Amino acid sequence: MSSILFEIKDAVAYITLNRPDKFNSFNREMALLLQTKLDECAINENVKAIYVTGAGKAFCAGQDIGELVGEGKMELAQILSEHYNPIVKRIRALQKPVVCAVNGVAAGAGANIALCCDVVVATESASFIQAFSKIGLIPDSGGTYTLPRLIGWQKASALMMTGDKVTATEAEKIGMLYKVFSDEVFVEESKKIVVTLSQMPTQGLALTKLALNKSFANNWDQQLQVEDELQQQAALTTDYAEGINSFLEKRKPIFIGK
Secondary structure: OOOEEEEEEOOEEEEEEOOHHHOOOEOHHHHHHHHHHHHHHHHOOOOOEEEEEEOOOEEEOOEOHHHHOOOOOOOHHHHHHHHHHHHHHHHHHOOOOEEEEEOOEEEOHHHHHHHOOOEEEEEOOOEEEOHHHHHOOOOOOOHHHHHHHHHOHHHHHHHHHHOOEEEHHHHHHOOOOOEEEOOOOHHHHHHHHHHHHHOOOHHHHHHHHHHHHHHOOOOHHHHHHHHHHHHHHHOOOHHHHHHHHHHHOOOOOOOOOO
């Protein structure tokens, strides 16, 4: 079976990490295939939002250690430059919202790939682990950039150094993710979010994402300028006109993502 399951339905691309026997840990095949599918989502005008989850009991356990040892082993530098860095860069560059539905443990690179998505939700039995310190490594896949911005320097530093497990409930409490759902309704409720996003003014969502990306490097005045420029672009979209007209006409808007 393919290590990535991919389906487009009603303007949503559903991506499932599919190595359940390995807790969806990344090998080279899965990492490269995920990049390919993200590229397909980027250029497919029929895709308005992306939903990423894992098969089985785990979301993603990070790197498949088997690729780091023995004959034909891969160097960490190659794994970062060819696997994880391209994945997180693609997620942040996608001009479409990416919902990550964490269905189980998210460890190491698996956790940090999840956290770079636009909306992160989790089932109540899920957990997050910055597992790198357990084997003498540092957090990668953008973790040292995203996690302190989500939960603060001190909390991020402690979790990265101790490798403590964070439950989904605690992750929501400290701002690591958006919402937690019970195991019984998780799939239904998480998919409702991505479907709702796919039906919204997605050009405006893309510009919002771009503004957030730029905020990481800007000061106050620079970011106000970014907002000014991007707001002018948003005001030129068909969906903005539809939003105004539907409000004045007291009807439900019909957005087309343009």
